[in-house]
Amino acid sequence: MSEPEIDAVVFDVLGTLVDEPTGIRAGIRELDPSLDDPGVERLLSLWQRHIEREQRRVLDGVRPYLASDVLDLEAARLVADAAGVDDPAAVAALALSARKLPPWPDTLAGLARLAERFPLIGLSNASRTALLGINAQAGLRWHQALSAQDARTYKPDPAVYQLAVTVSGRPPERLLMVAAHAWDLRGAQGAGLRTAYVARPVGDPPTSSDTFDLHADDLTGLADRLLLGSR
Numbered sequence: 001m002s003e004p005e006i007d008a009v010v011f012d013v014l015g016t017l018v019d020e021p022t023g024i025r026a027g028i029r030e031l032d033p034s035l036d037d038p039g040v041e042r043l044l045s046l047w048q049r050h051i052e053r054e055q056r057r058v059l060d061g062v063r064p065y066l067a068s069d070v071l072d073l074e075a076a077r078l079v080a081d082a083a084g085v086d087d088p089a090a091v092a093a094l095a096l097s098a099r100k101l102p103p104w105p106d107t108l109a110g111l112a113r114l115a116e117r118f119p120l121i122g123l124s125n126a127s128r129t130a131l132l133g134i135n136a137q138a139g140l141r142w143h144q145a146l147s148a149q150d151a152r153t154y155k156p157d158p159a160v161y162q163l164a165v166t167v168s169g170r171p172p173e174r175l176l177m178v179a180a181h182a183w184d185l186r187g188a189q190g191a192g193l194r195t196a197y198v199a200r201p202v203g204d205p206p207t208s209s210d211t212f213d214l215h216a217d218d219l220t221g222l223a224d225r226l227l228l229g230s231r
Contacts, residue, residue, distance in 0.1 A: 003225060004176060004194045004213045009114055010164045012155075012179035013124035013131065015202050017111075018101035018138050021048075027076075027097025031090055032083045043082055047075040055125065055154045065152040067127035072098040098126075099133035103140065104200065110219025111141045117227060119143045121164050123177075125154045156187025165191070176213070178222065182206045198222055 014020045021044060028043050029035060035043070054071050057063040076095035080086070114120060122145035124131050131147050134140070144167055151159040165172045172192030179185050180203030185195040189212075196214035197206055206212060216222035 005174070006118070006176040006194060006226075007170045007174040008119040008121055008164075008168045008176070009226075010121045010123050010161075010168075010175050010177045010188075010193065011111075012177070012181060012184050013122050013134060013140070014101070014126060015200055016178065016180040016198060017107045017122075017140060018103050018134060019202065020098070020101050021202055023099075023101035024097050026100070027094045028079060028083075030097070031080060031085055031094050035083070043079045046082060047079050050075040050078055058154055059157060067149050068098075068125060068130050069095070069127045072130070096133075099130050100137050101134055103138040104218070106218040106220050108139055108141070110223050113223040113227060114219075115141055115143070119168065121146060121167065121175075123155075123160065123164050124148065125160075155184055156190070158187070158191045161188050161191035161193060164193075176226075180204070182210055182212075185212055186210070196222055 011017055024047055025040055025044055028040050051071055054063065058065050073095040076091050080091045080094060111120060120143050122142045125148045126134060127149045128147040131145055135142065135145055146163045146167060148154050148160045150163055151157065153159055164175060168175055173194060175193045176196055177185060177188035177193045178196045178198055180198050180200035182197065182204045185197060188195055195212040196216065197212045198216050198219060214222065214225055216225060
């Protein structure tokens, strides 16, 4: 298959470029150091289910849009309640763990390589403030970082992908959306973008019915495809 002709690369952030569960696990362990590993995983799952459910309620029009900071604080309160912690300062610190996310080992080098040829656009469900913190903490390199907050909705709403199209000034078919989540790439496809799936341990892998333009084991492999494959 020939490589798609693109003018800019658009990246999902949470899960694709940074290891979100590891950052939140660290926050949960700080909240209650006595927790064993199964206890931490149980509370992490509680957090993740809340975020997924509330974003879906926003997308379905059941709940007005709320920035990710609000949802993170709600999730932190749920986790703290389940752990028997009622210290407001500890809850606030746990909520901020959603910004203290380590990059995957290949992320920084992969972004640097791709930035040599393409404009790089981050496109995240994280709020503007959260995205700033995530980028600074992980050392991510962008030419532009966009938050779904600007569309007052969440991916996979087409309005979020349109943010990248508008900022790039290019037709959607000239943008490549990179994500570890098949649901995100399906949303990008629906908005007319090209798509690249990058495998991550915490991602949502494609099904047999998905037809993404590119598949890569990591950002190094994606960079090889995009930078070397067209030579």
